[in-house]
Amino acid sequence: MTRKAVTVAEMETDNGNKGVLRAAIAGCGSIAQVHAACLDRQKGVKLAAVCDIREERAQGLGEQYGAKVYTSFEKMLQEEDFQVLHICTPHYLHVPMAETALAKGLHVFMEKPPAMTYGEYARLKEAEDRAEGQLGLCFQNRYNPGTLQAKKLMEQGIPGKVKGGRALVSWSRNKEYYTESGWRGSLKTEGGGVLINQAVHSLDLLTLFLGKPVKADAVMANHHLKDIVEVEDMMEAFIRYENGVEGCFYATTAYCTNMPPIIELHCENMNLRIEEMRAACFDFEGRELTGENFPTTRTEQKEGMGKSYWGAGHLDCITDYYRALKEGKKIPLGIPQVKNTIDLMLAVYESARTGNEIELAH
Template identity: 25%
Template sequence: MEKIKVGIIGCGSIAKHRHLPEYARNEHVEIIAVCDIVENRVNELADTYNAKAYTNYEDLLANPEIDAVSVCTPNYLHAPISIAALNAGKHVLCEKPMATSRAEGEAMIEAAEKNGKKLMIAHNQRFVPSHQKARQLIENGEVGKIYSFRTAFGHGGPEGWSVDGKESWFFKKQEAFIGAMGDLGVHKTDLLRFILGEEFVEVGAFIETSAKENADVDDTAVCVLKTDSGIIGTLAASWSYVSKEDNSTIIYGEKAILRLEDDPTHSLVVQYKNGEVVKYELGAIQTNESGGQKSSQIINQFVHSIVQDSVPPITGEEGLKSLQVVLSALESNETKQIVKIV
């Protein structure tokens, strides 16, 4: 079978540490183009991967050889570039959050449908082994009725990860649109929807900028969420955790408590009502600290959906539902009201 020819738009850290090395390891893929407005950055990666360098994404999209693209740009460009790529007949893997508004997200979904192309959103938390196992345990009734949860995603901030450090677009509202809540919180809204198998219907949120002096976006957010069956819980997203990254989720059920990514050795600990404790070593979650060497599965899943002509595991519709929770949380913070999620 002929290889899928891929272009990467945006050559920051996520492209450098995740998308490019993971495409390079995939036998069905040939990386033929990279694009970034910073010339020395794009040239360096073009040399590394023997790809053509572009400084304008429209020029890259005009290349008829390219079958699929990864959109790894600042958030405000996710929708316009994804739509342009879909209209140019390319499959699209877009980083999260997929867009900065509901209208943008819907336009992306529409463009994918209209052009008969795949649109996948890069929510990699669904593929973490402990998260998949937890979903399975809940689905087969082992946890019983779910009562509540608490989840967190926090670290010291993007300056430790972004190629631009403290000058990063992550801190600029115009380019990022939203801070920790969009960077980390949307990962968790997607994860909880996946694990619980339910949609959120209401949210109340407090969102602050308290830790970063150079930011005009939020760096600390806490939300209270409720699902359609009445499961309630909290979600914290933060760039103000100055020590080790926290990426834990705890689910409280009728028959057991699930502790995910909460114990340094055991990625899933199940504490049963009868006192029994089962500890699973399922392999560590991928963190920014590990330099992204562990596969996120995102690229392989995206490529598989193209090769098999199957529906990607995280469609535009799925990405939009996860984004909508975040958009409603922002609205709640502004209005100081509990917001119904539509």
């Protein structure tokens, strides 16, 4: 089905002002604060409404940005005039809300994860196929300076062919993080732990550079909150990719603090590492390669929003999405662009739960 992207010229606010896209946010937790701040910096975009079942959270965000406040998602859809919905709710609401909004003709920008199960994933793709609105996914770490710099280096051929890769995430999540949320820690409402909630961005970057995954062999464990949550705090996976490259993935939330994720590519000429906001090249003895031969390893700094280890790509990711809507173009980051990551995430969980190596269907 050919989608019709609604342009700014076709938009009209309830005040009769043409050229303004009106947005709404469902879910007013910490990540919604980042989305609202990004929307506030978009020309031709107005945050019209916010919604949360906790009225005090919706009220706080609404007052800060001059948006109308709702405690009912259904009521906001029925009463408010807007064109783009940002979904910042708990995981189990992502797909149902996206289905409802897309069926109503809205554009949707969704926080991770796109889906918790194969069934939800199929429903989301079906809803997108039927929709005229465009479904954008927030994989903001693709816009981090280090990621962009690594892509540039690879395009220039400086590191050489990728021979393997690894991703390492070491974060900390305590008991209160789960018990005070009302939904985290439950397979039914969160869908999983460290992989689906924290480390999916690192899995995405590993796959962005290594290609199409074909097999996954994984194990998971709950080391430090056994009597508190149902979900894993450790996930380890060995991944085979279509081009013969192999990747290793390790993520934990049982560490004592939150450290920047590391993505490292072992290439023909050197090792290329993405850590924090920079990409750096190392020889095979571990010495960083610097000087005039590596001018592109120096990265510009970007303003981060939210927690520092979330990266600094939210503003660019959201700006890119709205630029496409305004220009009537196809959005740059939706299901087709992150299909490999979603397929791999679900396969890793299946492998860890069954104890079998899983071959991905394509």
